[in-house]
Amino acid sequence: MFPIYLLEDNDIQRQKYAEFIKNGILINDANLELKSITGTVEDFLQDYVPQEQGLYFLDMEIQSNKLAGLNIAERIRKDTPLAQIVFITTHDELSLTTLERKIAPMDYILKDKGLDEIKHRITDDIETAQNNLHRYSHSSKNLLDYKIGSRYFSILMDDIIMLYTQKDVPGRIFIVSKNQLAEFNGSLNTFEINYPSLFRCNRSYLVNLENATTYDSHTRTLSFIDESTCEVSFRKNKELIKLLSNKKNV
Template sequence: MKIVICEDNPQQQKVIFTKLKNYSMINHPSVEIVLVASNAEEVLKFMNNNKIDCYFLDIDLGIGSNGLELAAKIRKQDVLASIIFVTNYSEALRLTFKYKVAALDYIVKQVDPGFSDSLIGAFESSIQRYNQLGQTKTMNLFQIKMGELIKNIPYENIYYFETSENIHKVRLYEQNGVYEFYEKLKNIEQINPIFFRCHKSYIINIQHVVQINKKSRTIEMANGTECPVSIRALRIIQNKMTENLCRI
């Protein structure tokens, strides 16, 4: 899970970062704090090229910068991300309704004597929500578990799966990396119509097929890889691709 912190007060920024980092190192080592920003512009720029799972935002970000407006822009781009407000304003809950940002939680800095506990509690809620999203089929997220790492990958980002040389493991290739985990291909091929078992050792995402070479019996994927295709699969893959286009 990837986290962004946006807080314009340097001291408060350090407190939030330190508490979350220290806690996650012990309890959730796969969590990454990928950006600590002082204004909305930094966050919006970072969002353009990165998928974020949870935001800790101050509501008052100084002159010309509003955490609620930032949250509204985040929500417009990503309906699934968790948004947690860390604020001086006790009326934050009412304001979040006004901006329709569906915040996961809000923590009042100066009023709340148990600030650290509230911060960690909200963090744990975001972890729980992240895990649940990956287990909900309607979200079109594929969840992988590798030791302490839990990662939700959108179906649309996945190129293909292949069996690993390591027994009982599968390798997943997606836009942001390659992951190997314990699973069987037969448990994957039925999760969504966009995934097609083109070979005994491969399942491809037909949305990322570039071309099919019938002579060499290979399928070129959008990441440049050529996946083998069986004779039987070759006969039906074009129909599969046509069916998928009709659904879009």
């Protein structure tokens, strides 16, 4: 789950925005959680943990400090270049300041537009954030991502053992990692193209050789750290022997 932070010093508005965010997560079935709801800069910084990704809803003016939210956003941007920042504010005149400080907010919501508009924009922003998170994780070499329904999941590539299909369950991919098992709709060909570090043993198996333990070239049986095995096709045998030989020489 990726975190959402909310900073708003008005108690009533903070409660409403938190409600809108929770509803937006449910509506979008987003892989996000509302991790922090705070009303002061001090409380925000106490909760704040820089991560590779996150979504931040920030009021611009906090406790009569007109630039408090802006200063927080500037820090977030330095800590987390890929953070997605949304301002909810009465200060439309400060929108240019966000450009000058290179904060690049995802959205700039004006409070005087009313609660219905704010709710709509928050829901849309959560959808946008979810899509951005998916694109980022998909392009990362360290993560393998997959989708179940409308939800996206990611697994560290180091943890992947294999992906495979079964003839009696067409269109389904089964994934085995060090810590979990999962299944979802998809095409093994697509994963082979998108994740070239994985090796195609045969028509039904795509494996992570980093988690392979032994290979018997006579029986063409490849074994893995979880004691699972898969058969390597005859035409892939020489390619695999070469890859494993190069791996030993590294």
